[in-house]
Amino acid sequence: MRHAHLPIVVVGGGVAGLATALSAGPASVRLLCRAHDGCGSASALAQGGIAAALDPQDTPAAHAIDTLAAGAHHNDVAMVQWLTAEASAAIAWLQAQAVAFDRDSAGDLQLGREGGHGQARIVHAGGDASGAALVLALRAQAQAAAHVQWRGGVDVDGLLMQEGRVVGVRTCDERGRHEQVEAAAVVLATGGIGALYARTSNPPGADGAGLALGLAAGAEARDLEFVQFHPTALDVPGHCLPLVTEALRGAGARLLDDHGHALMAGIHPQGDLAPRDVVSRRVAAVRAAGGRVWLDATAVAGDWEQRFPTVLATCLAHGFDPRLAALPVTPAAHFHMGGLATDADGRTSVPGLYAVGEVACNGVHGANRLASNSLLEGVVCGRRLGRLLANADAPVIRDEPMQLVERGNSLPAAQLAVLHELLWQAAGPVRESTSLRDAWRICTALAPAGWQARLAKALLRAMRLRRQSLGAHWREDRGCPH
Template identity: 65%
Template sequence: MSIDAPIIVVGGGIAGLSAALAAAPAPVLLLTRRPGAVGAASTLAQGGIAAALGAGDTPAAHARDTCVAGSHHNDVAMVELLTASAPAAIAWLQAIGVDFDRDGDGRLQLGREGGHDRPRIVHAGGDGTGAAVMRALVAAARAESRIHRVAGCDVDALALRDGRVVGVSATLDDGRQQRFDGRAVVLATGGIGGLFPATSNPADADGGGLALAMAAGAAIRDLESVQFHPTALAVPGMHSLPLVTEALRGAGARLLDRDGQPLMAGVHPLGDLAPRDIVARRVAAAVRDGGAWLDARHIGAAWPTAFPTVLAACLAHAIDPRLQPIPVTPAAHFHMGGLATDADGRTSLPGLFAAGEVACNGVHGANRLASNSLLEGVVFGRRLGHWLAAAPSTRTSGGEVEWVGHGRSLSPPALQRLRVLMGVAMGPVRNGAALQTALLECDALAAEGWQAGLARTMLAAARQRRHSLGAHYRDDDAPIVAPVTAA
């Protein structure tokens, strides 16, 4: 391999683009399934980016809320690194062209979302933050001459020589296979929401990068920890559901049951802004009992400017949130688990790195705090890119290259069957019997496609963790948070 071989970044979301831009003093090869920001889960993000920017706020307070939401399963050092780096991350995004929303006095407008004890969320274009950040990152990457992008390819194998990852193989849109050699490979391939019957992710966010690294022997962590967003738009028969951003509840919207009664009353001191795992379980129970709705009619004339994405999604499905409550349901949203990494994105395999949702450095614990995901992608993506740019290039020669792939994919009917299994066994509420049943069915499905093998590993991790922890809630362990008396 040439000493000038590029750093290969697989994935064009916020983490991948941040890593590529930071690494760009070195040659970078960016491999994506689609051009521009198309198809990236980051583009769909409606929530903003959390940072201690307000008067009296501190990174320590942000860190405290992160650990409380994560059920103190977090790696405290990673959390402190994330929250201390947040203000600089916002400044960098502004420098590359992200126009964050401001108040009448020209100051950054700070919103509040679930699990935060105060307003500290910046948005761009109301509920279009992910799209706004992605536009700026894509433009910056296109302007960087050291980044070469190849779109329309699906990476499906890793090349190893003497135990070190030295490249990838991808299937191009025209069906051809192409090999790419690199001095390092960064996986920024997103999450696993596509394995569930309802998700806020793109349908192809199926854990392919995670499964690929696992097949090569990379260490994993907390695979059972899956966050469900409490308020996806309830559209019958639809797999990838539009989000109904948590910022609406930060602006005063209320969750209601089928009788129009407040859903979160007496459940948690923060009410509708309780951590997502608690709200998701409550909403899931209400859906089983007849439905759940979010009443945001009080937003009134501000709807088109403050929440244009939600308004458009609702109107597209004949729901006018200015006049009626919005039907909502939980949906698989974010994977706290993934490839075990350190602060610099290194996995257990030499030459293989990971950033964003596919990685797990412990920053989110057992339940991600709202608006920490885009922040994680920027902070740890940039940190990884800077580390790779400064690292000496490793020349490898001799020895045979071993190609490790994740195998064939499930057929559409088999994938749908798997999604149903995961929805029953790995949803917001779990128990040992359902997990065991799903494991047995996955054993049979695993021979048909790699997605079932990944699901089987996730199910086994959930079965092994017998006690509830954050988003991993078992109803054969302890009761949901005890009711509290309103102050």
């Protein structure tokens, strides 16, 4: 038998993985990620900030009410109340990690407003570059921490199991070489599934690989049908599209149709700042009818290079100047509310396997995530899980053979492109029973060829089973009750 002085293995270098790794000290942590510098996460692309009730007129209870409303009350209420109560401490912890949040002329934290929020409660760092600022600061802390060993350029493609417990991982480097790493615990912090769709705001690595690995090991899933689509990605050719932050609409930008009419007029009381599922369906409907949708931000005041540097640079690189003309926009797969089912501490149904961040589902987001709650979730849940693992009893690994559970081969490029388009058409902002059934059958046929098809099959099954519309899962079957 071997008692662990084994490391905690954290898979993923986004905010959730970094917060977990930092908070697990002084326990030894091995942080593994595909990118050498950790830059390939969706966290690093996040333009929205972090929601926290910091204004004297605001409260965590009001933040919770908005979170539950956005989530169609499918949320775990206790988790929501805990998340919003922890938000202020999360901001303080991030400041202690050298995250420099934006401040107003009086030196106070600058609070913005985004869709679904009844108050201005979003803190940003570097304007619309908040995610990158968080990842940069936390990565520097992790690389300086004596208890964290960082290893980039590796993919975790298998889990080591013994007597039903996860006891390590198998890695594969860029040359195809495999290595087995025994672990006191394995934490999946691998992000979402957006890159399985033909149009997404996520990076290519957000392809559901961690979710697929957890499912292969027998971990239970939860709420797989709930996928959020961001209504304003820049409508340009490509797979991974540039996001146009919701904060622009909070600052006065308007959504318009081809005739210059207000797109959301009469659709929702909050207009352009309605919950994302409502706005995305409206944008998708106009596009399905052959029209285009435009975001007119020409009235947004202030210094764009300070307030919205990411959007400005991206738009200029694609030949658009948002200060002078309206931008063409499209919905794009953005965030997965579902994932590996976990308890409040990040435990999956498989002993020794934990999940945190977008790959996990603890019920906090319900059927539709409230804007800027995702980085918040990554920080507070990562800190909670890290502290738990730091104080956990060391497991015993027996001197017996281990079982290797593999994610499996990837689909060939041509079939993967077909799958991306299939999910976009059948499992997008609006869904219909026949399309879901046909897509599920195609994925069943493709399943032996690659893990992405098996994962897509699980997603589509969940979408087919929920026959009524709820939150981001919108059915337009004949006679479907809404």
